[in-house]
Amino acid sequence: MSEQPRHRVVITGLGVIAPNGNGQQEFWRACVEGRSGVRQITRFDAGFLPVRIAGEVPSFPARDFGLSEQEIEVLDRSTQFVVAAAHLALQDGGLLSPPDKLTASFDRDNCGVAIGTAMGPVGEGERLWRLFTRSGKQPPAYPASGVNLATLLLSSMPATAIAMHYQLHGPSTVIATGCSAGADAIGQAFWNIQEGRATSMLAGGCDSSINPSSINVFSVMRALSTRNAEPERASRPYDRLRDGFVMSEGAAVLLLEDREGALERGATIYAELLAFVSNSNAYHMTALPPDGSPLQDLLRQAMTEAGITPRQLGYINSHGSSTPSNEPAETAAYKAVFGEYAYRIPISATKSMIGHAQGAASAIEAVVTALALHHQILPPTINQEQADPLCDLDYVPNVARPASFQVALSHSSGFGGVNTALVLARPEFLATQEKEGEI
Amino acid sequence: MSAAGERRVVVTGMGVVAPNGLGVEEFWRSCLNGISGIKPLRRFPTEDLPISVAGEVADFQAEAYLERKFVQRTDRMTHFACVAVAEALRHARLDLALEDPRRVGTVIANTLGGVEFVIRQIEALYTQGPRAMSAYTAIAWLQVSNVGQVSLSYGLQGYCKTPVSDTAGGLEAMAVAANAIRRGVADVVLAGGSEALLHPFFLLVFGQSGLSAPGRDPRAYRPFDRRAAGLILAEGAGICVLEEYEHARLRRAPIYGEILGSGSTNDARAPFSSSSDGTYYARAIRLALQDAHLRPADISYVNLDGRAEVQADRAEASALREVFGAYTEDLPVSVPRTMIGHSYAAAGALDTITTLLALRNRQIPPVLNCEQPEPLHQLNLVRERAQPFAGSHALIGGRGICGSNVALVVGRGAE
Numbered sequence: 001m002s003e004q005p006r007h008r009v010v011i012t013g014l015g016v017i018a019p020n021g022n023g024q025q026e027f028w029r030a031c032v033e034g035r036s037g038v039r040q041i042t043r044f045d046a047g048f049l050p051v052r053i054a055g056e057v058p059s060f061p062a063r064d065f066g067l068s069e070q071e072i073e074v075l076d077r078s079t080q081f082v083v084a085a086a087h088l089a090l091q092d093g094g095l096l097s098p099p100d101k102l103t104a105s106f107d108r109d110n111c112g113v114a115i116g117t118a119m120g121p122v123g124e125g126e127r128l129w130r131l132f133t134r135s136g137k138q139p140p141a142y143p144a145s146g147v148n149l150a151t152l153l154l155s156s157m158p159a160t161a162i163a164m165h166y167q168l169h170g171p172s173t174v175i176a177t178g179c180s181a182g183a184d185a186i187g188q189a190f191w192n193i194q195e196g197r198a199t200s201m202l203a204g205g206c207d208s209s210i211n212p213s214s215i216n217v218f219s220v221m222r223a224l225s226t227r228n229a230e231p232e233r234a235s236r237p238y239d240r241l242r243d244g245f246v247m248s249e250g251a252a253v254l255l256l257e258d259r260e261g262a263l264e265r266g267a268t269i270y271a272e273l274l275a276f277v278s279n280s281n282a283y284h285m286t287a288l289p290p291d292g293s294p295l296q297d298l299l300r301q302a303m304t305e306a307g308i309t310p311r312q313l314g315y316i317n318s319h320g321s322s323t324p325s326n327e328p329a330e331t332a333a334y335k336a337v338f339g340e341y342a343y344r345i346p347i348s349a350t351k352s353m354i355g356h357a358q359g360a361a362s363a364i365e366a367v368v369t370a371l372a373l374h375h376q377i378l379p380p381t382i383n384q385e386q387a388d389p390l391c392d393l394d395y396v397p398n399v400a401r402p403a404s405f406q407v408a409l410s411h412s413s414g415f416g417g418v419n420t421a422l423v424l425a426r427p428e429f430l431a432t433q434e435k436e437g438e439i
Numbered sequence: 440m441s442a443a444g445e446r447r448v449v450v451t452g453m454g455v456v457a458p459n460g461l462g463v464e465e466f467w468r469s470c471l472n473g474i475s476g477i478k479p480l481r482r483f484p485t486e487d488l489p490i491s492v493a494g495e496v497a498d499f500q501a502e503a504y505l506e507r508k509f510v511q512r513t514d515r516m517t518h519f520a521c522v523a524v525a526e527a528l529r530h531a532r533l534d535l536a537l538e539d540p541r542r543v544g545t546v547i548a549n550t551l552g553g554v555e556f557v558i559r560q561i562e563a564l565y566t567q568g569p570r571a572m573s574a575y576t577a578i579a580w581l582q583v584s585n586v587g588q589v590s591l592s593y594g595l596q597g598y599c600k601t602p603v604s605d606t607a608g609g610l611e612a613m614a615v616a617a618n619a620i621r622r623g624v625a626d627v628v629l630a631g632g633s634e635a636l637l638h639p640f641f642l643l644v645f646g647q648s649g650l651s652a653p654g655r656d657p658r659a660y661r662p663f664d665r666r667a668a669g670l671i672l673a674e675g676a677g678i679c680v681l682e683e684y685e686h687a688r689l690r691r692a693p694i695y696g697e698i699l700g701s702g703s704t705n706d707a708r709a710p711f712s713s714s715s716d717g718t719y720y721a722r723a724i725r726l727a728l729q730d731a732h733l734r735p736a737d738i739s740y741v742n743l744d745g746r747a748e749v750q751a752d753r754a755e756a757s758a759l760r761e762v763f764g765a766y767t768e769d770l771p772v773s774v775p776r777t778m779i780g781h782s783y784a785a786a787g788a789l790d791t792i793t794t795l796l797a798l799r800n801r802q803i804p805p806v807l808n809c810e811q812p813e814p815l816h817q818l819n820l821v822r823e824r825a826q827p828f829a830g831s832h833a834l835i836g837g838r839g840i841c842g843s844n845v846a847l848v849v850g851r852g853a854e
Contacts, residue, residue, distance in 0.1 A: 136566040142643050155550045155603045160841035163707040171703035174603040176582040213561045216569050217577045280590040280599040285578040416587025
């Protein structure tokens, strides 16, 4: 990389598979209406576990999203989600001719794929272990049938499956940084285009870990909500009665393009990516310190990198996982960075509606942030009933509302202590900035 | 070779946990002398497994390096990573107390996660019930544990990532970390890969993949040989301290080499399908050379991926011919990995280390077991015995099973 000016990067297509809606339109409507996708677990009999609720994707007609019979047979559920989300993003970006063909002029050699995942094909691993050992009743032995090698052996499948499906030859990668993985993948993709390693990227995240071992792993850590009787009310970030996160599944893919190319082909631009910043807590494997200090650093860095002031920041889509310790730390960080102005920045947590889709979460939240900028509507944080004195900012409680804003930030904190933020702006933002500068 | 004003990335420390050497010194001695770490597996019985030889880090006692409680709460992959990191930091003479922790990052590739730890816990869940599962499972098992625990142990608060690109992950980690330093988001990054996948359950699955050399012969990993029939697995870790050149110079750090450029592409072909087409691999190599501002003729050694599968080997040879033309027949190449086994995400990191050591010590470590080179490939293989050389730049190639190609260009170090 030489000292050439960095390319500008815009978001021109959005694809989502989420517990409360597939496709950006259906999903956005659900978010604006504050509809929860959390239900009783149906994917397996969870009767023997203390946690029996999750955000499952209720309907997934894979064929409608361009997946072939072979892909449906070979790919694990989370990878199928992400291939579908890529299809939706390309379709949304106007690059597919029906049913699923990339336009001939698209530069496939310089289009890469970056996908984040926290759990990988863990459900498949568990299934195979049960198959090989008859659920622990015998030493592992290779069974006569029922094994699909690809899912377990090929951890980079989420990115490669997309590359294969659309014959994309640019740089492809999978990033596994826990709950911030999706945003990290989007960030790396953003850098790839900025620095000239690709002209477009499909970037996002996926996970599907609603299986006994994944649920129980978090359950034994007491990280999950046990509000089994009221699933829709279980994920309640910032609310005093929150008692843990809700496991969910899904995928999101963003089509990122070099701005010049996007303008040239007359693409609809949802937003421009201004900054990607990332750091590490070095405090605890799963928690922020009470003052949220690493998040403070991250927010400051994000604003510097994006070249914006706090007053230009019109919306924050927060990590808001609904755990007792996360939200006070987040709130403390906002106050430390923004001072009194923190009370005037609307903040909302998408996880209140769909739970925590692990590596997909931060990618889905990036989609929400882009759509909020595009539609000039702030999606709500639902289940706000009893105020927590430690969380006293504007969390856009329960009801969406219109707003006029140019810049938004989405951040996530995850396992391993990784924190990541993305800063997005309306497509005209930088031009208006320059004009003001001239005056 | 870099453009004016560009931030350069040098390697100031290295750490190795490998089947043929614990620590850089022993590892390098083995590599130079053609000593292989591939042997019959010792950590568990293999009578009922399709794979019984591998590059096992057999004498590794985690408790000798790490606190007992830490060892119990983490997986073997994390033990490897932590031990390699400690050695690399020692070599780099890096006093972290003098560094801004926000400018020091960690990028460690991994593929399978903490297999041993998580399978024990899944077993506990099914045989003893939900409460028998360890509360440390999630953090011990996820791939992110390695960077998380390293950051936590040393108080590193900078840029922190976990590439998962199956067999090319370690090489990608080097590229990602170097690009982060060039970009200016960090001054120091601990970069590499760690993998501990030698577990009966995984071997049962891998044995069916067609990638594995059959039989019990520890010399069966034969890339570019007529008899090439697959690779042999290994475990281990390789870590490099990557550092911005001025930062390293100011603190008078030892400089073991320089990361000059990288390139990455994807074949986008079906997994497990073999192909002799090296077009996109060649493109990755060209992109890496371009990134390094070098011409093909500047490269004097290539550390190859060497899958030891007829079509894959042919693809690699044809990619070299596409980039290097007639020079291919003179260009020394080898697969030092034949002395280690294929350690998946650690492989690219260990390959980077062998290549840097080759440049520094002016010796090319050989490819083993290639007694009958396939004449079709027309490569200048450094076989069986190390060979002296005098070049300043080398290339490392890595290929994922899923079709990703990564190429990294390294140099002897900032002059």
